[in-house]
Amino acid sequence: MTIPYVCILFSLLLIYINRIPVSLATAKEKGGTDNHYPRDQQVRLTGFGKRALGAHLNSLEAFPIFAIGVLVSGFNDADDTFxxxxxxxxxxxxxxYSIFYLTxxxxxxSVAWTIGLVLSVSLYLLPFYS
Structure with a gap:
């Protein structure tokens, strides 16, 4: 069961890895990064920067569904292999998903997002079929 917990960590790290292109995009803006109002600046991003922000925010949204799914499966003795x-x-x-978003x-x-959601939800159902 160690690998699923490590995957939670990797999923968490993806949130911050997806933040890097957002930081690079804001740094390229006129005047550089606005540390006084960074969220206001991020909302004004276009093109690659806006897509990077979308990938970052979606990673934040996807993380709890997945992480809790792993915990639910683990606490209910679901099959470790699955x-x-x-x-x-x-x-x-x-x-x-992140690569497709950035490019x-x-x-x-959309296909990757759907597959990710199905995988997360399947973790909640796995204890019933193990």
Whole structure:
């Protein structure tokens, strides 16, 4: 069961990894990063910066659904092998999701988002089928 918990950590790290391009985009803005009102500046981003912000925010939204799903499965003695496969698949699909978001691959991004959601929800259902 260690690998699913490590996947929670990787999923958490993806939130902050996805924040890096946002920081780079705001630094390129006229006057650099506005530390007084960074959120106001982020809302004004366009193109790559705006997509990077979207990827970052979506990572924040996806994290609790996945992390709690792993805990629910773990506390209810779900099959460790399936938990591991689902958890690793989730992290990999979220990496692809971020890449698709940053490179403006809208359809692929939507497919990856849907797969990630299905994987997260399956963790809640896994104890019933183990």
């Amino acid at each position: 938990m591991t496969y689902i958890s690793v698949a989730f992290v990999l699909i979220r990496i692809l 403006d691959r809208t359809r692929l991004r």
